[in-house]
Amino acid sequence: MHRFLFTTLPWNDLGLLARSLPIARGLAARGHKIAFSNPAKAPRTLISEAGFVNLIPEHPIYHLRKLSLSPKGISRLIRSKPWENDGMSAFNFFIKLITAFPLRFAPQTPEVWDMDHAAAMTGMMNANFVKANCEAFIKLARRFRPHIIVDFWNPYACMAAKVMKIPLITVIQADQHPMAKGFIWWKPHPEKVPSAVPAINRVLAAFGVDQITKIEDLNIGDLTLIIGTPATDPLPVGARGQYIGPVLWQDEKARLPSWFDTLDGEKPIIWVYSGNPRYSKKASTLDSEVILFASIKALAELDVHVVLTTGHHSIPEEYLPLPDNFHFAPYLPGLSLAERCDLMIHHGGYGSCQTGLFTGTPAVIVPTFSERESNARRIASLGAGVFILPEVTETGGKKIAIDKFKEKVTHVLRTPKFRKCAKRYSEHIRSFGGVDMVLDLVEKVANDNVY
Numbered sequence: 001m002h003r004f005l006f007t008t009l010p011w012n013d014l015g016l017l018a019r020s021l022p023i024a025r026g027l028a029a030r031g032h033k034i035a036f037s038n039p040a041k042a043p044r045t046l047i048s049e050a051g052f053v054n055l056i057p058e059h060p061i062y063h064l065r066k067l068s069l070s071p072k073g074i075s076r077l078i079r080s081k082p083w084e085n086d087g088m089s090a091f092n093f094f095i096k097l098i099t100a101f102p103l104r105f106a107p108q109t110p111e112v113w114d115m116d117h118a119a120a121m122t123g124m125m126n127a128n129f130v131k132a133n134c135e136a137f138i139k140l141a142r143r144f145r146p147h148i149i150v151d152f153w154n155p156y157a158c159m160a161a162k163v164m165k166i167p168l169i170t171v172i173q174a175d176q177h178p179m180a181k182g183f184i185w186w187k188p189h190p191e192k193v194p195s196a197v198p199a200i201n202r203v204l205a206a207f208g209v210d211q212i213t214k215i216e217d218l219n220i221g222d223l224t225l226i227i228g229t230p231a232t233d234p235l236p237v238g239a240r241g242q243y244i245g246p247v248l249w250q251d252e253k254a255r256l257p258s259w260f261d262t263l264d265g266e267k268p269i270i271w272v273y274s275g276n277p278r279y280s281k282k283a284s285t286l287d288s289e290v291i292l293f294a295s296i297k298a299l300a301e302l303d304v305h306v307v308l309t310t311g312h313h314s315i316p317e318e319y320l321p322l323p324d325n326f327h328f329a330p331y332l333p334g335l336s337l338a339e340r341c342d343l344m345i346h347h348g349g350y351g352s353c354q355t356g357l358f359t360g361t362p363a364v365i366v367p368t369f370s371e372r373e374s375n376a377r378r379i380a381s382l383g384a385g386v387f388i389l390p391e392v393t394e395t396g397g398k399k400i401a402i403d404k405f406k407e408k409v410t411h412v413l414r415t416p417k418f419r420k421c422a423k424r425y426s427e428h429i430r431s432f433g434g435v436d437m438v439l440d441l442v443e444k445v446a447n448d449n450v451y
Contacts, residue, residue, distance in 0.1 A: 002446040003033045005055075005146035007137070007157035010065060012040040012276055014311045016152040018334070018351035019171060019227060021050050021249040023150065026439045028052075032446075035144055037137075037157070039065045042276070042312040046331075050251065055144060057136035058086055060097035061129075100132030106194030110392045112370040114175075114182030116215040117193050119155065124196035124215075131203045134159045141166060148446050151221070155200070158218040163207045167449040168221035169442055173350055174233035175374050177226065177241060178216040183370040186377065223445045227350070229432045232357065232378060232425065242441070245433030246354045254333035256340070260307070263327075268304045268342040268413055271361075273334075275347045276313050288347040288368045290390045290398040292319055295345060298406040300325065304413075307337065335359060343413055348372030348387070353379050360426035362418035364408050366390055366400060383421035386412060 006024050008016040017038070024034045035053045038044065039062050047054045056062050063082045083093035102123030112118050123129050137160035141149070149161045150169045153176065161168040175183050182189065200218075201211045212218060224241035226233065235241075263269060277289040292308075292315065299306050300323035308315075308328045315328065322328055334351075338344060338359040346352040348367030353375045356363045363385035367373035376387035386408050390398035412418050 001031050001033060002147040002443075003035075003145060004442075004446075005141065005144055005149050005157075006034065006036045006052075006152070007149060007154040008036070008038050008043065008152040009154050010038055010040050010043075012042050012279065012313075013349070014042055014046055014275075015349040015351040017043050017046050018249040018355075019247040020150070020152050021046070021052075022247050022435045023171070023438055023442065024052060025050070025249075026435050027442065030439065030443070035146070037140060045312045050249075055140055057133075057140045058143075059100070059132055059136035059139075060086075060093050061100050061132055062136060064097065096132075100129055102126040102129040108396065110370070111184060113184050113189060113193050114214075114216070115153075115155075115219075116195050116197060117182075118371075119196035119200075119215050120194035124155070125194065125199050127199040127202045130156070130159075130196070130199050131206070134163070134203055134207075138163055147449070148442070150442065153219075155215060155218050158221070159200070159204065159207075159209070161221075162204075162209050162218075167445055169223045169225065169445055170219050170221040171225045171227065171244075171247070172219045172241070173227055173371075174235050175371060176216055176219050177224075177235055177239055178214055178220065179236050179239040180216070183374045185374065222449070223441060225438060225441065227354070229429055231428065232382065243433060244438050244441075245431075246358050246429045247435055247438065248335060248351065248355055248358055250333045250335045254336065256332060256336050257329065259327065260337075260340070263305045269340065270299060270304050270306050270343045270345060270409070270413075271337055271341040272299070272306055272308045273344065273346040273352055274308070274310050274313075275349060275352075277310065277316055287398070288366075289316070290368065290400060291345065291347055291366050292316070294366065294400050294402060294405045296323060296326070297402045298409065299323070302406070302410070307332070307341070309337075342419075343409065344385075345409070348376040350375050354429075356422060357382075357384060357425045357429055360419065360423035362412050362422045364388070364405075364412055366405075368398060382425055383417065384425055385418060385422070 006020050028034050035055050036047045037055045039056045083090050104125040106120035133156040137157050141164050148167050151157045152171050225244045226241045229243050272295045274288045274291040278287050306326045308326055309332050312331050334355050338355050338361045344356050344361050344363045348365045365376040365387040367376040379385045390400045
């Protein structure tokens with residue numbers, strides 16, 4: 001038996017969980033011990049529902065990650081007295097928090113060129129912040145003593161693995177490979193883009209670890225697994241890594257609710273998945289509220305059934321009550337739902353794109369972030385869907401023309417070629433790799449490195 005620590009970027013989204021949970025479940029079924037690490041609310045819920053242990057790094061900044069950065073959230077933090085569980089005084093707790101808190105951020109922009117740019121926007125230009133997160137994962141690794149770290153886009157966990165000399169397996173998208181052109185591969189890369197690499201290299205140097213030239217270098221592990229196929233997610237010849245096809249999560253016991261079977265079968269069924277509508281009170285690059293707004297405005301007027309899910313997120317009150325033809329559930333088994341739907345509408349998350357390809361369900365995508373636009377463009381290039389780019393408003397929010405959105409929805413519903421293309425690529429990706437192959441590759445790394 002081996003111990004595997006699964007780490008994911010601590011965003012409050014479920015996309016990375018959708019590809020990590022099937023691998024974790026397979027390894028657990030083979031007798032290995034599994035632990036996850038993600039402090040965000042929605043991932044914590046899904047990890048718990050899947051029956052896995054979730055280890056939160058022991059650092060004040062991770063207590064803060066679990067709460068909102070509002071006066072109410074700070075008040076809740078103080079009342080909970082987390083320093084007592086961490087074995088330190090309140091004074092030392094807040095000194096540690098303040099010294100690690102990031103002060104430099106790259107400006108928020110709708111165009112996020114690559115992982116390095118995204119990292120700079122989320123605080124990684126601050127060496128103290130990077131060091132605190134890296135040390136937190138080093139401490140977590142010392143506590144759990146994993147034989148292998150299996151990472152899904154968490155640079156701090158990758159750094160900790162290199163510092164601790166723990167074998168690292170990474171599962172990435174093609175756009176996250178150091179030989180890729182980043183998220184916006186259809187445009188020339190600007191010369192000057194904010195970078196987190198100098199701060200990261202200061203921390204790596206302090207730990208005596210080799211420097212990197214780009215943050216994507218951290219994504220190359222002892223084994224690098226690439227989601228998708230060369231046809232759906234191309235990389236340059238010679239790129240290190242192995243394609244593994246689709247990896248998607250659905251609980252074996254999960255079933256669609258009874259109300260789903262009562263829907264009128266004569267009407268098209270559209271699944272709208274918004275993901276997280278709002279990451280905070282202030283408009284964010286990642287927010288998917290535009291999908292809620294556009295879908296409610298446009299689909300209420302169509303003779304269709306709409307199944308709306310948010311991935312364990314709540315719907316903002318101003319969108320309630322929903323139109324009569326809408327049916328809401330915070331979370332439903334995605335593969336089962338997509339198979340029964342005529343169309344998916346989503347934010348361009350990679351897991352959503354893969355779900356549509358896997359089930360042969362065409363899509364209308366409203367990408368809310370450059371990485372999601374990359375995914376949307378690839379789906380459109382395969383003929384399995386269309387996308388519509390939102391405009392950024394003066395307040396940092398997003399908007400789309402409702403008439404144009406409705407036109408694209410009806411066009412995809414009425415045009416058989418989109419479903420035919422989605423079905424064709426469903427057959428393609430189902431024949432490529434898969435979870436069983438991943439489990440064999442992961443176990444081989446474990447067996448070769450653990451004595």
